[in-house]
Amino acid sequence: MDPTDSEVACFEAGIKFGSLYHQFAGTPIGLDSADSLATAMAEAIENQPHCEAVTVEIREEALREAIDAADADYVEFTGRFAEVEMRIDYEGVTVETSMRMDGEYPLMAVEDVRAAD
Amino acid sequence: MDPTDSEVACFEAGIKFGSLYHQFAGTPIGLDSADSLATAMAEAIENQPHCEAVTVEIREEALREAIDAADADYVEFTGRFAEVEMRIDYEGVTVETSMRMDGEYPLMAVEDVRAAD
């Protein structure tokens, strides 16, 4: 069957998460460069179609622990160093999504799907 | 509202497309290395959860033209050098998706959403 507008809206939301994650995974990140990476990630993905808002918050404590454990000044960015929220609007459907830790691993999820009246 | 299984299935499908595109965009690709890149892209993304099948076909004519236009032996991979099909299964919902050229640009789309009886 052809997808509904809500299903396409969720597909679009997924694209943005995969993009954000795999574009930036592996980027060198230290405590001093974390903010500029978070800002760039959010602004880059907001360029994509139907993407209304992105917030990226670095999980500073997790980052600090990883850097200490590596006895280094930086590590490679991966999903467990960030919490992400995104809002997608597609044909009157608004989708709220997030990436948060689920135990040890980051989990991408659809939080809310809302069609305009 | 909480998402339906079909909406989550479409979200999962989108994640795979964003991942494939942004993981491999920028990879040096020539006529001789196109097949190994296509195979690696498909097999890498098939690792992801709920991803049943991925096929990546290089658009060889477009690749050849770009290489000739650049007067080079290779170019950087981007979406217009591939056609992609993916099948996602999530909680009994099967989603068929594709990336194909829409005029000058690659377009990612949900082709079919099918719930098991």
Added chain:
Amino acid sequence: MDPTDSEVACFEAGIKFGSLYHQFAGTPIGLDSADSLATAMAEAIENQPHCEAVTVEIREEALREAIDAADADYVEFTGRFAEVEMRIDYEGVTVETSMRMDGEYPLMAVEDVRAAD
């Protein structure tokens, strides 16, 4: 033969260029998000060992033309949208490097190699 300190310094400089280019190639970039991407690129790569300074300047005119040509709000980042300078220090050897346009293509080059007295 084992490499000299100057040769290793140049190897280290090359690593940073390859990293910067291939980490960020493919990132969605528009006129409003160009600055945050440039800052993040510079700060990310400065984390790497022996990397003393990185400046990334977006070639705004080239970016604007590409966006107009695509009839879009953004394009994918690639080397022709930036000029980059980096300084590497390794065991008393300072290497100055750059990425600039050479005709149609970005060229990475070693500008200067200087050993401390």
Added chain:
Amino acid sequence: MDPTDSEVACFEAGIKFGSLYHQFAGTPIGLDSADSLATAMAEAIENQPHCEAVTVEIREEALREAIDAADADYVEFTGRFAEVEMRIDYEGVTVETSMRMDGEYPLMAVEDVRAAD
């Protein structure tokens, strides 16, 4: 001072390592998809100028342990899952380089620099 041919050859070698690492870091890799990723990495980087030969060998034991530790079917590719060798030829200078584990971390190194007589 302008760089010598040997220094430029080492710079070129570094570019290839940075490219390989940051292009493919974050790629989903499982035991069954490891070989296709290794082949694609080698063939992709061999496209780059002055790059004569690349071999990528997956460190299968390290990969298996990481997958088991994650209680998953795959992990994200990073440098500690591969050993890499590359040969660069530039203006009669041959540079042999490698990436190998140095304790817990992958270390990129110039093994040999050899000018033609």
